[in-house]
Amino acid sequence: MSTAPADPPRKRGRPRHIEPSQEYRARLEDIVSVAAVVFRTNGYEAGSLDDVAAALGLRKASLYYYVKKKSDLLRLVFDRAITVALTEVETLAHITDPRERLAALIRHQALLVVRDPSLFAVFFDQRAGLEKADLADIGRKERRYLRQFVLAVEAAIDAKVIPPGDPRMIANSIIGLTSWSYKWFDPRRDSPEAFADTCCALVIR
Amino acid sequence: MSTAPADPPRKRGRPRHIEPSQEYRARLEDIVSVAAVVFRTNGYEAGSLDDVAAALGLRKASLYYYVKKKSDLLRLVFDRAITVALTEVETLAHITDPRERLAALIRHQALLVVRDPSLFAVFFDQRAGLEKADLADIGRKERRYLRQFVLAVEAAIDAKVIPPGDPRMIANSIIGLTSWSYKWFDPRRDSPEAFADTCCALVIR
DNA sequence: ATGGTTCTTTCGACCCGTCGGTTGACAATA
DNA sequence: TATTGTCAACCGACGGGTCGAAAGAACCAT
Numbered sequence: 001m002s003t004a005p006a007d008p009p010r011k012r013g014r015p016r017h018i019e020p021s022q023e024y025r026a027r028l029e030d031i032v033s034v035a036a037v038v039f040r041t042n043g044y045e046a047g048s049l050d051d052v053a054a055a056l057g058l059r060k061a062s063l064y065y066y067v068k069k070k071s072d073l074l075r076l077v078f079d080r081a082i083t084v085a086l087t088e089v090e091t092l093a094h095i096t097d098p099r100e101r102l103a104a105l106i107r108h109q110a111l112l113v114v115r116d117p118s119l120f121a122v123f124f125d126q127r128a129g130l131e132k133a134d135l136a137d138i139g140r141k142e143r144r145y146l147r148q149f150v151l152a153v154e155a156a157i158d159a160k161v162i163p164p165g166d167p168r169m170i171a172n173s174i175i176g177l178t179s180w181s182y183k184w185f186d187p188r189r190d191s192p193e194a195f196a197d198t199c200c201a202l203v204i205r
Numbered sequence: 206m207s208t209a210p211a212d213p214p215r216k217r218g219r220p221r222h223i224e225p226s227q228e229y230r231a232r233l234e235d236i237v238s239v240a241a242v243v244f245r246t247n248g249y250e251a252g253s254l255d256d257v258a259a260a261l262g263l264r265k266a267s268l269y270y271y272v273k274k275k276s277d278l279l280r281l282v283f284d285r286a287i288t289v290a291l292t293e294v295e296t297l298a299h300i301t302d303p304r305e306r307l308a309a310l311i312r313h314q315a316l317l318v319v320r321d322p323s324l325f326a327v328f329f330d331q332r333a334g335l336e337k338a339d340l341a342d343i344g345r346k347e348r349r350y351l352r353q354f355v356l357a358v359e360a361a362i363d364a365k366v367i368p369p370g371d372p373r374m375i376a377n378s379i380i381g382l383t384s385w386s387y388k389w390f391d392p393r394r395d396s397p398e399a400f401a402d403t404c405c406a407l408v409i410r
Numbered sequence: 411a412t413g414g415t416t417c418t419t420t421c422g423a424c425c426c427g428t429c430g431g432t433t434g435a436c437a438a439t440a
Numbered sequence: 441t442a443t444t445g446t447c448a449a450c451c452g453a454c455g456g457g458t459c460g461a462a463a464g465a466a467c468c469a470t
Contacts, residue, residue, distance in 0.1 A: 012458085014418085021418090043333040045250030048455060060456085062420050070456065124388070125330040128248040163406040170403060172389045173382050180381020183329070190374060198375060201368040203407050217432085220443085229444090253429060266432085267446050275430065 013065050028066050031056060032080060035073045036118040044074055044122070044129035074126065075134045081123040082141045085112055089148050098159035102152045103200045110178040110196040117182040124179060146171060161205055174203060218270050233271050236261060237285060238323075240278045245326040249279055249334035279331065280339045286328035287346045290317055294353050303364035307357045308405045315383040315401040322387040329384065351376060366410055379408060 014020065020028075034055045038047040049060045049070060067073055088108055095101040113120045130138065149171035156162045162170065178199050185195065219225065225233075239260045243252040254265045254275055272278055293313055300306040318325045332340065354376035361367045367375065383404050390400065 024418090027419095041333065043248065043250055043331070045248055046333060049457090050455075059421055061422080061458085064457075065419060126248075128246065128251060165403045165406060166395075166399065169395060169400060170407065173385070173400075173404060173407060176385020176388070177378050177382040180377070180385055183381070184377045190371075194371065195374060195378075198370045199378060201370060202375065202378060219445095226444090232445095254431090255429080264447055265430085266448080269431075270445060 031066055032076045036077045036122050039126055040118040040121040044126040071131050074129050077122050078138050081119050082138060086141055086145055089145060098155040099161045102156045103204060105149060105152050106199050107196040110199050111192055113179050113181050114185050114192045121182045162203055236271055237281045241282045241323040241327050244331055245323045249331040276336055279334050282327050283343050286324050287343060291346055291350055294350060303360040304366045307361045308409060310354060310357050311404050312401040315404050316397055318384050318386050319390050319397045326387045367408055
């Protein structure tokens with residue numbers, strides 16, 4: 001009873017009622033990039049917020065100005081990965097020639113992973129750290145992504161550009177062919193273009 | 206000073222001075238299998254020893270009769286994975302026909318991963334949890350494994366069974382093609398044999 | 411210019427739950 | 441009585457998350 005001033009709205013982190021500044025956005029992007037590297041090398045659980053902060057020249061507490069909890073960091077990494085992949089791939093849907101279309105998809109996927117290995121290493125390997133809701137969201141977008149490949153594969157089979165078979169299985173296999181690169185690709189030895197060409201040549205007749 | 210009874214040699218865990226019994230070995234194999242499942246679903250760091258023990262109907266402390274520390278469990282998972290893969294693959298080295306040889310390797314790799322997805326999911330994704338020395342050991346054996354593929358690819362290129370290109374790059378790509386299956390393969394929907402055939406048909410002319 | 415005021419960003423100190431790892435004792439079997 | 445296997449209880453470290461405060465710039469009134 002007595003004076004109950006009603007909880008003054010929590011003032012944790014950035015105030016939510018106004019637009020985030022450009023600098024804030026840029027800083028957050030930096031943080032996400034660094035988090036991807038840390039989570040890749042140490043794993044999500046073992047990669048502490050101290051690690052992320054240290055790599056940025058900050059203290060752990062400062063991160064909570066940009067993020068509410070650790071898993072937000074992971075979600076942001078996933079968001080960036082699936083967003084960049086999805087937007088790029090859906091601009092390729094207009095290509096009509098089956099051979100060209102499949103080749104474009106394969107090239108896209110190969111270059112994507114090779115360009116930002118940390119981002120996709122986390123995306124592929126650290127899914128256990130995601131929260132349930134985030135996982136479902138990612139799953140939906142990933143299915144959209146897969147669909148583009150399945151459609152392209154079906155067209156390619158009809159055009160005898162690749163041998164016949166279950167399109168879903170083939171699509172997943174091709175995605176593996178290209179995605180696996182984050183495990184072995186070394187930019188000092190391997191050329192991204194050569195890799196993309198090799199992938200295309202390997203499956204396209 | 207005074208009476209120093211000299212630490213009576215610690216008698217923690219199994220006594221090392223005698224042969225492990227058959228039951229002991231079998232039990233340990235069970236533990237490793239369960240650990241692989243736990244580490245796959247939760248990740249190595251997040252997968253607690255309590256989880257592993259509970260899945261076995263044991264208490265955490267009991268695990269320390271079979272293992273000295275948590276990372277031993279992870280090492281055992283890795284050991285089993287690389288051992289089974291390596292021994293199988295090196296029996297295939299005698300096949301002389303390039304097409305047959307490459308096909309056999311691809312089939313072997315595809316079936317291997319599909320048969321025990323948890324084992325290889327941990328092997329591929331949880332390397333960050335390994336200790337330095339163990340990591341080096343795994344790396345050596347993995348290079349031996351890769352060599353088999355590189356040799357087979359070189360022969361296949363000479364025989365025009367696959368298009369030309371950097372053998373190491375192609376070998377890694379093929380390994381990705383097959384290994385990726387642990388991320389999407391669903392035994393209730395997909396057939397291991399069909400998958401192996403698809404992989405072969407996809408790259409072999 | 412100058413001293414106040416506010417807003418953004420950073421930090422040190424602290425709390426607290428979880429988990430790896432330890433210990434000593436207790437059955438069961440032989 | 442020795443060996444094998446199990447357990448409840450405990451401890452210490454580490455890491456996520458909280459809190460209050462302070463440094464610095466920008467803005468504003470005199």
